Amino acid sequence: xxxxxxxxxxxxxxxxxxxxxxxxxxxxxxxxxxxxxxxxxxxxxxxxxxxxxxxxxxxxxxxxxxxxxxxxxxxxxxxxxxxxxxxxxxxxxxxxxxxxxxxxxxxxxxxx
Amino acid sequence: xxxxxxxxxxxxxxxxxxxxxxxxxxxxxxxxxxxxxxxxxxxxxxxxxxxxxxxxxxxxxxxxxxxxxxxxxxxxxxxxxxxxxxxxxxxxxxxxxxxxxxxxxxxxxxxxxxx
Numbered sequence: 410x411x412x413x414x415x416x417x418x419x420x421x422x423x424x425x426x427x428x429x430x431x432x433x434x435x436x437x438x439x440x441x442x443x444x445x446x447x448x449x450x451x452x453x454x455x456x457x458x459x460x461x462x463x464x465x466x467x468x469x470x471x472x473x474x475x476x477x478x479x480x481x482x483x484x485x486x487x488x489x490x491x492x493x494x495x496x497x498x499x500x501x502x503x504x505x506x507x508x509x510x511x512x513x514x515x516x517x518x519x520x521x
Numbered sequence: 522x523x524x525x526x527x528x529x530x531x532x533x534x535x536x537x538x539x540x541x542x543x544x545x546x547x548x549x550x551x552x553x554x555x556x557x558x559x560x561x562x563x564x565x566x567x568x569x570x571x572x573x574x575x576x577x578x579x580x581x582x583x584x585x586x587x588x589x590x591x592x593x594x595x596x597x598x599x600x601x602x603x604x605x606x607x608x609x610x611x612x613x614x615x616x617x618x619x620x621x622x623x624x625x626x627x628x629x630x631x632x633x634x635x636x
Binding site: 451452458460466497499508510515517 | 553555557562563564565566567570610614617618619620621622623624625626627628629
């Protein structure tokens with residue numbers, strides 16, 4: 410069966426520090442991968458998605474970037490965090506040609 | 522530009538009664554809809570979906586109804602249980618190139634089921 414992992418589960422970082430969040434999927438190959446953010450009291454905002462290694466599409470211009478160095482690995486990064494980057498970050502995957510996305514457990518990021 | 526709208530931020534119902542969560546959409550080209558359930562500090566989980574060729578899909582206590590002419594769908598939970606208390610998101614797939622899709626989500630409705 411397929412599983413999706415995210416780490417770390419929680420993170421507290423000072424303003425101006427770098428960020429690296431990792432997402433990996435097991436039990437499938439060639440998935441589409443997605444990064445979302447849920448800010449406090451808000452809905453799910455799609456940040457990036459990837460249809461293959463090295464292929465990244467950005468939905469919202471911002472302080473973040475994404476990379477997909479391996480088929481089942483998706484990384485969210487920032488060089489310098491802002492207070493507004495605080496939120497709950499979710500990774501999701503979907504098999505090709507399907508609609509239902511499956512979400513990871515999320516990372517709670519607090520920028521202080 | 523919100524293509525999927527959930528206009529009720531919250532809903533409170535009594536245990537055992539029916540919960541009705543509503544969702545409106547603006548794009549008549551949408552042909553598939555999904556509902557997700559999300560507990561605090563967890564990722565959303567897929568709940569139920571419906572294709573536009575149907576007007577109803579049922580799975581246990583959960584039923585989704587689709588009214589294409591009104592561009593409206595609703596999720597019914599009968600009977601409601603305290604464990605159903607969560608945020609519910611409605612979503613629709615949007616083409617993102619080739620045969621790939623991304624989901625556009627509503628802002629969610631917080632359902633509270635009181636014992």
